[in-house]
Amino acid sequence: MDHYEMKLTLKVWRQANNKSKGRFETFQVDGISSEMSFLEMIDILNERLVVEGQDPIAFDHDCREGICGSCAMHINGRPHGPWHATTTCQLHMRAFKDGDTIVVEPWRANGFPIIKDLVTDRSAFDRIIQAGGFISVNTGNAVDGNALPINKDNADASFAAAACISCGACVAACKNASASLFLSAKISHLGLLPQGQPERHKRVISMVAQMDKEGFGSCTFTGACEAVCPKEIAITNISRMHKDYLAAGLSADN
């Protein structure tokens, strides 16, 4: 792979805190190698800012391997940037060319208030899980792992949904800022397994109620969420959730 160096213009959203007004700030960065990751490019800019005595750009990140779901940048109008099925931290600079201008913003949604610059508060996702995204089994209560064979297709589909990393890109991409893809991934993960059946109806009702309470919008099936999901969570999960929701409404035992 041939490497090259770039000079770039960055327009980055700066906002001191939840109460203040934000604005774009423009930076020129040069000497950026195509081998760097996007976050390493921001690191270089931040190092420079610290040396100059300015406040570095705040952003969430941790694993830098595309699995923890911390990183969350809206890059050139798309959550996580231009690459398919890729988190911000896995995006590399060879996606850009010399002279490019890159616009970087935080997730924008009522459910995700801004904390600072590119950092948002995604604790609403935890509260949605608290509302029912679990199987109620206390430690030590389990039967042998193989006492309950699970059809491989269901197990695989459950796993595919459980691959969600709770980054919130689906919300950021949705014009209604709906959290339906996130929520439905959990409904499928647990609902496709026999262990998840006893609480299936109760789960969907209370999780949806919590989503509404957190200020996320409703789903109008535009498919924008699926297109940006770094883990390729399928929109069919939302259909499954809706079916479960209807069934739960009809059944007496929710």
Add this chain to the structure above:
Amino acid sequence: MLDAKIPAGSLEKKWSDYKNHVKLVNPANKRKLEIIIVGTGLAGASAAAALGELGYKVKAFCFQDSPRRAHSIAAQGGINAAKNYQNDGDSVFRLFYDTIKGGDYRSREGNVHRLAEVSSAIIDQCVAQGVPFAREYGGLLSNRSFGGTQVQRTFYAAGQTGQQLLVGAYQALERQIALGNVKMYTRHEMLELVQVDGKARGIIAKDLVTGELERHFGHAVLLCSGGYGNVFYLSTNAMGSNTTAIWKAHKKGAFFGNPCFTQIHPTCIPVTGEHQSKLTLMSESLRNDGRIWVPKNLNEERKPFDIPEDERDYYLERRYPAFGNLVPRDVASRAAKERCDLGYGVGTSKQAVYLDYAAAIKRYGEIEASKRNLGNVDAETITKMGKEVVKEKYGNLFDMYEKITGENPYVVPMRIYPAVHYTMGGLWVDYELMTTIPGLYALGECNFSDHGANRLGASALMQGLADGYFVIPYTVGNYLADEIRVANIPTSHPAFEEAEKAVRERIEKFMSINGKQTVESMHKRLGKIMWDKCGMARNAQGLREAIEEIRQLKKEFWSDIKVTGVINDFNPELDKAGRIADFIELGELMCMDALQREESCGGHFREEFQTGEGEADRRDDQFMYVAAWEHVSGGWQLHKEDLVYDVVKPSQRSYK
């Protein structure tokens, strides 16, 4: 004087006897007892869930914005358990034995046997929580093999085992939060331990959003804060992984066990330049099918696929014909370093070796051709079919490699190099996971307990969940049973006042230095010293130099760093300053530990102590002990816990 409190009796009865006689706390009293848990990765989240279920009042802390993002999420390969579902001869004893041997006879028999005993229940618990482990067509759980064993006992969920296990524990934890049994503090960092009359009674934590300091009381404090591999700057750990929680405890009296025992993983994506912020692991499973080599010629200029077979050095196969590419991690890493040090490395930096799938692609292609009865097929078709098989087995890893390097590993051999991955050392704990401070416990990677001088693959997840789900719920009760008469200590107590004051002064100091160097650049320099002199190979002279250099660095740090922003704000730069200050001190202790251990064992390789063939020379007569370091004013004092092997007979590991 160090008492590990290993129960008497035969090895296989120790844990059940312990459980039968341990003190209990009745439900009404549990409700009155508060437990602080610092860290909610696999160890902390499982402990918080389990203790919440029991009815204790739990307060849990993590620095990420959600417990689901702890570093445990990144684990790829799998989790071991002695289920013997494969009927291939596995048992609790074998898992115990493999772990002791893999650790190069530097761990405790009693602890490791307990770990093997509870391993099976971990899988059951996770399945019940809905963890979607890989399954066979019959619907039963699937297993694969990992290094250092001859049975298939590794349970997995594609290349995302850590994520699935952590999500399971996280959901159990969130359920307890919803039930009001656990109160969760995200974006909080513990910055000090509070002791009253010698016992751990609380912490000072910083709200990372507002910058405010908080005081929290607990009848007991559990540290579950993960490993400290980031002392090397570059490692496979998450960016935020740090030593601060255990370091604060260490400075308040908790002994530190085997700090120098570090695992360097042989297969990681190599460093590309100064900008590099972290290293990415390529799973150990790749060594099942990949062949590792370097050119035989120095200054080789040709592309790898243009180098003929007889001009390649498959050095692992050459040196270790019995195990070949599947030697344990420590051995494989050192062998790569040996080649690169002599100038045979590949890539622009020359600090890499090839991990080549060409032979595997051909082999799998031929198997496919014969399975499908295709008769004589051309090489191209074979390659195509072979690639499909490889893709099914390792596709996600190959994709990750391509995303990072921009190279297609199906065509060009991957370039890999060893990287810091895991720390076997950590706070010294006894059989009950209690540190040398009464009421202070350490669980998961942040303790030193079970892996000796080298950890086997897929055993860290097992240990974290064993500690949290199945060990601490018993052992903490044994302590708390005597604490039921202790009323909550108000956080206006002078011990809290003083601890908070110390934290505040330290933060103010960081802000006031106003020097020229960034904290990040200091971290890089520390990492370089550690990697060069306390990394894959160590010697007395280098370690002495490292200690001097680190002391110098520490002086520079405290006189010349620059931290921007203000105290009462979301200020990651300031948080980083605190973490790097602690790493610098830890680095010095690691070098001292490596210096005193005049032998080679597991991941600790002292160049002066090797056999004629360049293998580790363990010196059981003098070093069969745990090095437990006590922080004393002006330095450290070494204590030794002798390791006693009643059941296993230590022998020299050989993989030839």
